[in-house]
Amino acid sequence: MHVSELPDRSQDYLKAIWNIAEHSAGPAPLGELASRVGQKTTTASEAIRRLAEKGLVVQEPYRGVTLTESGRKLAVDMVRRHRLLETFLVRVLGYTWDEVHEDAELLEHSVSDRFMARIDAHLGHPGRDPHGDPIPDAAGHVERIDWISLAAVGEGETVTVEQANDHDPQLLRYLAANGLVPGSQLTVTGPPAAGMLRVAVGEETVMLAEAALGEIRVRRDG
Numbered sequence: 001m002h003v004s005e006l007p008d009r010s011q012d013y014l015k016a017i018w019n020i021a022e023h024s025a026g027p028a029p030l031g032e033l034a035s036r037v038g039q040k041t042t043t044a045s046e047a048i049r050r051l052a053e054k055g056l057v058v059q060e061p062y063r064g065v066t067l068t069e070s071g072r073k074l075a076v077d078m079v080r081r082h083r084l085l086e087t088f089l090v091r092v093l094g095y096t097w098d099e100v101h102e103d104a105e106l107l108e109h110s111v112s113d114r115f116m117a118r119i120d121a122h123l124g125h126p127g128r129d130p131h132g133d134p135i136p137d138a139a140g141h142v143e144r145i146d147w148i149s150l151a152a153v154g155e156g157e158t159v160t161v162e163q164a165n166d167h168d169p170q171l172l173r174y175l176a177a178n179g180l181v182p183g184s185q186l187t188v189t190g191p192p193a194a195g196m197l198r199v200a201v202g203e204e205t206v207m208l209a210e211a212a213l214g215e216i217r218v219r220r221d222g
Helices: 008-024 030-037 041-053 069-091 100-107 113-122 169-177 210-215
Strands: 057-060 064-067 158-164 185-188 196-201 204-209 216-220
Touching (some): 008 030, 008 041, 008 057, 008 064, 030 064, 064 069, 069 100, 069 113, 158 169, 196 210, 210 216
Antiparallel strands (some): 057 064, 158 185
């Protein structure tokens, strides 16, 4: 089966399951899937049932949804399309990293494999998208990155920003304005207080809401 044989919404579900598993390494909860795709839980349940009938997912009662091998191949294709398109929009068309997600969501359903291969070659086969997410290669291989949530970093630690969630444009704008982009270093200068975490970026002090820390992934240096 080619991913284009599935309805757009089914493609969205496969990609969402893969994205959740990328960071949690476990089944995707049905409620979280519904939220990511923008549908009610009852609608999501029916969509997952149809995907299961096609042999693309397995739903475990009270645990969540996982991809079968066939489902994973289609999901990775969608992830590759999305992240390559985001990279193209930033590098070639001058989008900022907070603008690309929604347009990439629209474009990923309509582009051909040939078009994506041309974009990949034009960009020089990039390994990461603008948000730091690894881009699957044409064979479906995905770089494994040893990153952790910024919420797990303790006082006095210096880390390198690796990735930021692309679903929150406001957070992305704030991070970019304060130099917190993939490749930048920060030092946690104190424990969380009043719902905020203080970090140092170069000579500047930046305040981050505790609620946002899980949306930022970092690598411990050394």
